[in-house]
Amino acid sequence: MRLHLPNSAFLGNIDPFLLSFSPSYPARLTLTANKKWISIHPAVLSLVAALGLTVKPTRISCEKLEATSKHYLQRMGLFKLLRIPSGITIKEHEPAGRFIPLTRITNSGQLSRFITEMIPLLHLEPRQATPIKYVVSELVRNVLEHAQAEHGAIVSAQYYTKSNTIRIGIADTGVGIKATITQSYPASTHLEAIRLALTPGITGTTRREGGTEFNAGAGLFVIKSIAKVSRDFFLIYSGNALYKALKNPATKQVQLYADPFRDRHSAREDLPFWPGTVVGIDITVDNTPEFTSLLDSIWDVYIKTIRERKKERYRRAQFR
Amino acid sequence: MMTLKLRPLVGVFAENKDKAREIRLHKIVPALAKGQEVTLDFAGIDSATQSFVHALISDLIRTYGCEVLDKLYFQNCTETVKKIIAIVVDYMQEG
Secondary structure (H helix, E strand, C coil): CEEEECCEECHHHCHHHHHCCECCCCCCEEEEECCCCCEECHHHHHHHHHHHCCCCHHHEEECCCCCHHHHHHHHCCHHHHHCCCCCCCCCCCCCCCCEEEEEEECCHHHHHHHHHHHHHHHCCCHHHHHHHHHHHHHHHHHHHHHHCCCCCEEEEEEEECCCCEEEEEEEECCCHHHHHHCCCCCCCCHHHHHHHHCCCCCECCECCCCCCCCCCCCHHHHHHHHHHHCCCCEEEEEECEEEEECCCCCCCCCCCCCCHHHCCEEEECCCCCEEEEEEEEEEEHHHCCCHHHHHHHHHHHHHHHHHHHHHHCCCCCCCC | CEEEECHHHHCCEECCHHHHHHHHHHHHHHHHHCCCCEEEECCCCCEECHHHHHHHHHHHHHHHCHHHHHCEEEECCCHHHHHHHHHHHHHHHHC
């Protein structure tokens, strides 16, 4: 397998990075990087780490990094997680850094501890922290419950001062969305599976409205909606498919849709096969309204969708 | 009447669905089975996920019907927690 860390890969311009990923020869991983500057979204970092964990450390070949920003990879814990030497020394830890280094989460208790510990690292006020905690909890629990990922969920996040944005990335190398969703709903492609997974009330665990005792099919819809209301990017990559909810212009009123294809988005199904799921999300801290009013808008759509789907299944009276 | 303080069991941010399930199966269900009313006390909990509240109460509504809500009380809830409980109660009655 081969991954090249480019000069820049954020959710808006991530496609060339994903297209350059080569999944062939899965027992080996070669990492190369831009020689001058590497600036990447935590989703890219989590993806690299998740893939690296599927390979023995001795089978990872990482070229000597030359980019001025190479310390970022060290600081985010990439080499430590992959147990490979970096050849990079950090003399002084940046005290004002607001980031969550790459963390591997494999069980429920670890996730609860991680959520408690991550907010002080990001220096967020309680009001700002709630949607972030919500997003991380729901996404990681999805991995723990559905992905059957041997290496768990790989999470990282970073606060970007200039845009006042928290960027979060979560990756796994589990079974992927299609394998999960098709346990209950037909989906012939990875993109169709992603579309179903983002639709309110749909879960791979049951076809029953209201879900099971454990799942209601709401998590990804809520997360996509949080990104949409804060007018930010949201991305899912699974199998050969990518769905990306695009930023909404500040001049337009935000409307939530049950069908993710009605949102302003881009989608493609020509990417190298990703064995699992990668999610990236940006949340501009001050664009997120009060969490309770956000929940109102989200659940109006959720309940309306459930009601309409239930109505579709009504039997009609037969008159002779 | 049984009052169950959730904060020591689930922390300030209630998101652990496994804990929610445990509480439902080992504390709430036995109390309801004895005919007791149950108060879930959210004092000290800032927020919760829908998944947590779903794992805590959805199966009670499915198993006992919406009449179980006459025996189940929620106290010391923040606005966010109240909202999430109301949402789960609503959609469980839609389903």
